[in-house]
Amino acid sequence: MMRREQATQAEPVYPKIRMFIAGEWTEGGSDRSEKILNPATGQPIGETPYASRGDLDRAIMAAQEGFEIWRKVSAFDRYRTMRKAADLIRSRAAGIALIMTLEQGKPLTESSAESLLAADIIDWLSEEGRRAYGRIVPARFGNVVQLVTKEPVGPVAAFTPWNFPINQAVRKISASLAAGCSIIVKGPEETPARCMALVRSFADAGLPAGVINLVFGVPSEVSDYLIRHPIIRKVSFTGSTVVGKHLAALAGAHMKRTTMELGGHAPAIVFPDADVEKAARILSANKFRNAGQVCVSPTRFLVHDSIYEDFVKRFVAEASAIKVGNGLERDSRMGPLANSRRVDAMETLVADALDCGAQLRIGGKRIGNTGYFFEPTVLTDVPPQARIMNEEPFGPVAPIARFKTYDEVVAEANRLPYGLAAYAYTRSAATMAAIGADLQCGMVSINHHGLGLPEVPFGGTKESGFGSEGGLEAIEGYLDTKFVSQAS
Ligand code: NAD
Helix, strand or coil, rough: CCCCCCCCCCCCCCCCCEEEECEECCCCCCEEEEEEEEECCCCCEEEEECHHHHHHHHHHHHHHHHCCCCCCCCCHHHHHHHHHHHHHHHHHHHHHHHHHHHCCCCHHHHHHHHHHHHHHHHHHHHHHCCCCCEEEEECCCCCEEEEEEECCCEEEEEEECCCCHHHHHHHHHHHHHHHHCEEEEEEEEECCHHHHHHHHHHHHHCCCCCCCCEECCCCEEEHHHHHCCCCCCCEEECCCCCHHHHHHHHHHHHHCCEEEEEECCEEEECCCCCHHHHHHHHHHHHHHHHHCCCCCHHHHHEEEHHHHHHHHHHHHHHHHCCCCEECCCCCCCCCCCCCHHHHHHHHHHHHHHHHHEEEEEEECCCEEEEEEECCCCEEEECCCCCCCCCCCCCCCEEEEEEECHHHHHHHCCCCCCCEEEEEEECHHHHHHHHHHHCCCCCCCCCCCCCCCCCCCCCCCCCEECCCCCCCCCCCHHHEHHHHHHEEE
């Protein structure tokens, strides 16, 4: 593993950050703002303006007016506008990626992939909007017609995080718009530019004013104000479980619909009959993607005793080969962590694991004192009481532990309150079927990494939240069901 200091790509010009309210770009009326730091250098690159109370009120009124317009636009015309936005994103993808890497840190290849996937998500959900069918229920009496219809739930408040500046927002925006809802997005203050680029693509595609609004601010203040407001009918949040519980409780107190995409701590089980080389290669690529700041990242490696050393050797070799560097360098495979909080968290988790008796096989410390780089780290024989076996690491530290029996590993995999993603590697069809059924989580991927595509469900169970952000289920969270019974 090596770290390179110089960017080969000239540093792109970071755009001025603005909010988007009632169809206009604005710096808002607040005198508060937040510095945006390049995580590869720790240097300021811009400033995120905060919304004032007046800005939030304008966004809410705009969302109400936008909703009245957009709900009456036919599903076909909504689809056409959304498809235009998707094509704009595709045509702008290279520029979008450069700025995403500058503000978030991930390598350019990952930023490009995120932009292109965002366009695919818009396409998929725009098409689902055209298939938001109702039904006719056969009536008991001849003169009665019983209709079940689907209606947009109303103006949505969405809160999106910094790890995927576009993709966390695009799932909420696309589901809202496809259903006929308007939306206020409270974007990520630390990585605001790409959320802005996403919203700009919808505005440029011709979305009526007020249908989409983008604000920034102190997250707790903005969410508290928006969620309580009677005009907001639906809340969608992606972030940590602790914040999700707080927002879900607030939404519940005001009887608002919610979609909660929260933290995870995905077990990755390698059975004795697995293709060990393939498991080590795919799991390490996905563990260290986005420097481990991915909610569905494989994070608790549970490996059968009989293949343990073989797996560890291969996994460590894969981790050692990762080039860590500024994401703007074409050959960087892992960038910095997105902020200094994550570096502190990695140091704490590694120290705790070593105190608990784990062995450090590679990495374990921050790199240099410029930016927020941390070494790809592998810990082995990590006991279950270590914090990293209980808390979502959200960083490039991989804890590996052994197991001996199927029942033991299923119990360990299901031990935590999280239930987002899980992975398993085995050549046995019987084990595949059993493990797919026995794991308590929303998504299971066996012998490959197959999660997160637009057309498949994406969401968790237990304390990882509820509702789906993918597949045909994604739009359901933004639709009310209405029953109409008419007699002639
Ligand atoms: P954090 O818990 O303070 O914030 C997580 C996210 O929630 C941020 O985007 C933040 O802006 C938002 N947030 C926080 N309080 C909020 C509130 N009261 N109302 C609305 N939004 C609020 O911590 P952090 O340091 O930013 O992130 C660390 C942890 O968050 C990670 O360990 C991870 O568990 C979780 N996280 C998860 C995802 C995900 O994809 N599920 C994304 C980012 C962060």
